[in-house]
Amino acid sequence: xxxxxxxxxxxxxxLAHTQVTRLTADLKEIVAADQAFRAKVELKLTPREMPTDKxxxxxQVTARMLCRGSRESDDSxxxxxEIELIMQTVYRQYQGAPVSFEEFSxxxxxxxxxxxxxxxxxxxxxxxxxxxxxxxxxxxxxxSQEPSGEGxxxx
Numbered sequence: 264x265x266x267x268x269x270x271x272x273x274x275x276x277x278l279a280h281t282q283v284t285r286l287t288a289d290l291k292e293i294v295a296a297d298q299a300f301r302a303k304v305e306l307k308l309t310p311r312e313m314p315t316d317k318x319x320x321x322x323q324v325t326a327r328m329l330c331r332g333s334r335e336s337d338d339s340x341x342x343x344x345e346i347e348l349i350m351q352t353v354y355r356q357y358q359g360a361p362v363s364f365e366e367f368s369x370x371x372x373x374x375x376x377x378x379x380x381x382x383x384x385x386x387x388x389x390x391x392x393x394x395x396x397x398x399x400x401x402x403x404x405x406x407s408q409e410p411s412g413e414g415x416x417x418x
């Protein structure tokens with residue numbers, strides 16, 4: 264494999280297991296339904312090696328999402344809310360030649376397209392319980408990442 268090319272792991276791996284291992288949420292003050300604010304969303308994926316299962320290649324991926332909201336006029340030092348979700352996933356290879364951990368690690372970002380909607384599904388009820396119905400997370404971080412690295416504007 265050419266070291267500069269990235270595998271689309273979703274073409275070779277199936278999501279076999281997901282488990283939320285941490286969900287923390289903190290709302291610092293009441294937020295009006297029409298209040299505008301900025302939210303910074305960070306998603307970090309960390310791959311880990313796993314032993315093969317009956318000869319089938321599999322890897323674990325830890326997805327950690329952190330979402331912090333602040334008033335548009337304020338700096339992000341004093342967040343209105345903070346939500347952290349950590350989800351453990353296991354991917355099993357279902358086709359193609361066995362993929363090494365190095366190849367998997369180099370391409371694990373391609374899994375974002377599948378994991379982000381799963382995380383969104385877990386977080387949407389939390390936003391609703393907090394009265395943050397105006398928060399709409401992007402479904403596809405790969406396409407929506409801003410080159411400046413600043414937080415996305417979410418309403």
